[in-house]
Amino acid sequence: MTGPAVPVLDGERVPAIEAVDVSRTYQLDGLSVEALRGVSLTVAPGDYVALVGPSGSGKSTLMHLLGGLDRPTGGRLVIGGRDVNALSPPEMATLRNETIGFVFQAFHLLARTSAVDNVALPLVYRGVPARQRRERAAAMLGRVGLGHRLDHRPNQMSGGEQQRVAIARALVTEPTVLLADEPTGNLDSVTGAAVLELLERLNAESGVALVMVTHDQEVAARARRRITMRDGEVVADSATPRTPLHDRPLSDDNGRPATLVPAPSAEPRSASGRGPGHPPGGFGGAAGAAGRLPRSPAATDPAVDAADHAAGGSGS
């Protein structure tokens, strides 16, 4: 099975998701609550992003927007080359089906439905014939190591197995982006690590971009890129989207992430929430930046450190 075709435009890879100054305001009992305030970021094909931040920082809201489950109240959000503000609800559904795979903390498998039928569910809404659905779902379950449990029901499986089924369901449509919301949150550490490894392997193998909300410091540390949120804004983004991500080292010698680089404010697509306060820096590319930067991300941006502490604290 091959990864999704990466569209090429002007010799440059088109972003899987592009958010420009996106905001989301909820109306609650007549009060306006700003869950997101002007977030700009780009998810490149094959990216591996950890989305961290304290509870209420807007991570989930951002995930819902990136996944096409919700619409921004301001700004521009382009998923798979389509501006979501121009799409009707049925078109949004089709966009989700074709572009996005979701993995939830609570698995969200259909009870009373076999693993293979759970995995095949997205294909139902794509109009794939039943036999073909089963074949593709079975193959996908094989890839997540559950080829022997096709007809088991969720209540006959462990949490780790259930999450693998959910991952298979997310990937059976060959999406360009896999959105995982605390995928290891309901699992013990050993099972969680295995699920994380699986997600990373699938990210590397199939080229699906992986965007993961997590409270877990260790989990976040393994991502190639870390986006930190606070109060509805992106306060730190460790990568510029133009960077060829696959070329960067995953971590330094100490196992710490190598590239926690605050986004240069000159880059509109990676604007940090705090505006042009950051040093622009002469980062030509992440590979070079990784070599020149101080080892500790905290030394570069205290906000990241603070956010990490908050995230780690509430996550553990």
Place this chain on the structure above:
Amino acid sequence: MRIAEAWRVALDALRANRLRSALTMLGVIIGVASVVLLVAIGTGTKQKVEQQVEGLGSNLLLVVPGKIEVGTAPVVSPLTLKDVDAVSRVVGDPERVAVTVASGATARAGTRSDFTTVQGVLETTPAVFTRSLARGRYLTRTDVDTSRRVAVLGNSVARALFPDRDPLGQQVTLAGVRFRVIGVFTPLGQSLGVDRDDEVHVPVTAAQRLWGTQRVDGIAVKAPDRERIDELGERIVAELSRRHPDTEFSAVTQQQILGVLGDILGVLTGVLAAIAGISLLVGGVGVSNIMLVSVRERTREIGLRKAVGARPRDIGVQFLLEAVLLTSIGGLTGMALGVGTALVVDALSPIPAAITWWSLTLAFGVSAVVGIVFGVVPAQRAGRLDPVVALRAE
């Protein structure tokens, strides 16, 4: 989503909550069963009455003075036996013409008495009205011509006056005049609550003498064929009008009588069906209620389905089919129950019941429509659920 897939999902959902599905269906079952049963009873009654009217004899034409309309006062008949002769000439066959002059009278035999209807008739009556005798003989031409005081008793009268004796050859006193019983009719039973065996036939001439009159109340004609029955009626009315310019006459056929009775019983059946329909409506509200519960219960499932690409319409159709399935299965079960009950009622009680295809089709169609109507609101609600909110639901 393919429709077959949607059916499967809907069926699975119903199976998952067997007891609840069954109870919800029960409302529909009772509604449909009562529609089928009450319509069957209405139809059965109508058919029975029609049989009885047709049992009067075929191609019957009744000629009476006055108009046959609701709200018109009865007219004192100017007709006499001479007019009957004139009608016989129009018809061309006196054997096809019967008359009646009727009045209530007390019949006595020994110490027993019975208030009954005494009818003065011609000997042609059994042929015209298709009546048969259980015992004895009917009136003859001679009986009529000679005003002989002989009587043929209806079955009820015979049983009332002679409970333990053979009535043949016995004396009965009608309005103070003695008659000799020469025959007893075969029982006819009841029709629309009227005892059709409560009558005594005597020669029309004897009856006229009894009451001191020359009149006859009405003339009945058995038409030679159905096609020209209306034309014959018009000719008879024309002849009578010529003879009695001051009086209007009417000729009605069995078809017209059936039409009027059919209209009345049709309304009755409709009212019964409407009452039963209300219970079907209540069943529909139950379906709607349960569907709303089902949508709420499965909010997370709806959210998940939407996340993986279900369009609002896909979700709506899924829940609509669930509602339609509930009412359809309930409808079929209700039909079976209604038919079964109707058959039992027809067999074991005096109430006639007849199953008609239209009532079955109607009941099932209505229950399916109820499913759609009462499923639409919950289905729309499910389809419009915000996936973000739905996924968070507990």
